[in-house]
Amino acid sequence: MNASTSERLLDAAEFLFAERGFDATAVREITRRANANLASVNYHFGSKNELLDAVFKRRLDPINQERIFELQRLVHEYQPDIPPLESLLRTFLAPPFRVLQQMGADGAAFLRLLMRVHLETNSEFTLRFRAQFEQILSRFVPLFQQALPHLNTSLLNQRLFFAIGSMSHAVTWILNAQVLAKQHADPHSVLEELITFTAAGLRAPIAFGGNIHEA
Amino acid sequence: MNASTSERLLDAAEFLFAERGFDATAVREITRRANANLASVNYHFGSKNELLDAVFKRRLDPINQERIFELQRLVHEYQPDIPPLESLLRTFLAPPFRVLQQMGADGAAFLRLLMRVHLETNSEFTLRFRAQFEQILSRFVPLFQQALPHLNTSLLNQRLFFAIGSMSHAVTWILNAQVLAKQHADPHSVLEELITFTAAGLRAPIAFGGNIHEA
């Protein structure tokens, strides 16, 4: 509560956008939750839309910087060999889980918001976000390719895509488990199981040799 | 255009809810797209909320019935043995892909809407939906357990969860690829690759023997 108004607004917006969605959240609710005045959102951020941008920027920049830094460290550690597949996967998949552990409720709210974005197809905002993610992914692909020489590019991308899906579902699951308080899901152990699962999936021998259809 | 008003309303609502989300869609837009009167939604369904319920019910009931029917057929076919893991996975994972192929644009719209639901945590509607899905899942779990005797219940559930994540991400991907028209993703071949990937993940040897944490 000692945080600055704009920080409190960011926290409140993050929580409410994640909880109810962007459209369903009224600026009035945000300011009420932040103990701030109705006009403060427009004063500090210009508009409700720009507030959303700010919410993302605050969390995403550090996460992606960390992912790139860790990747460089890993490559350096194993030089001139390729890092093991499991280590690459851990570096790639870990950040959201780390957010979950380190940032507690705030991190959970942000991640739920993040998961929402994956579904939007049209908004300009989503396109900006996705371009950024693909930039990160492109740094990892060459290393995965070296670690998995039996896969051609298109199959590798497809399987990586499956792995990303497992990750985002796992994160969503942990979030819901926390919300519903049904069971305690430990992010760290889920991450390790996820690595086991996806590593096996990526290593699977080629069954159909590409994208050949039946019938 | 020859369909009844309520059918046209369902089609239009399905499309728009999927495209823009529930809140962001105005009843006015729905009736405009359906070539129907503004008041027709309330006349036929009672409210915008009940219209959403109807949109789901129309598609979901047949899909789940089919999933259960196929499972019974499969069990019968292999009796008294257990069906192979790949066949179980195909039966479990196929329905959304079939929707994608058979229902064309309508199916795509519905699936996008369906993916949205996975993220909502609080709404009563989502809870109803999720309970139904878990009922379906519970029919499959015992068979997966028999096909994968090296996994304990909790690990099996976790890995199945990863598999479901890969599926929903894959479906979302196909949808977006269609929308963005970037590349042509063939649902059938994606499904087969998905089965290969998830089967390998499920079969992976146990690495950590349960949910033991480091540190």
Added chain:
DNA sequence: GTCTATATGCGGATAGAC
């Protein structure tokens, strides 16, 4: 069943005093 017209409320944004 379908239409027009309208009631009623909530949304984001802003003006202007402090």
Added chain:
DNA sequence: GTCTATCCGCATATAGAC
């Protein structure tokens, strides 16, 4: 920077003629 009061538009829903 913060507040109150208010503008203005759009939302859902409904009343009531046809």
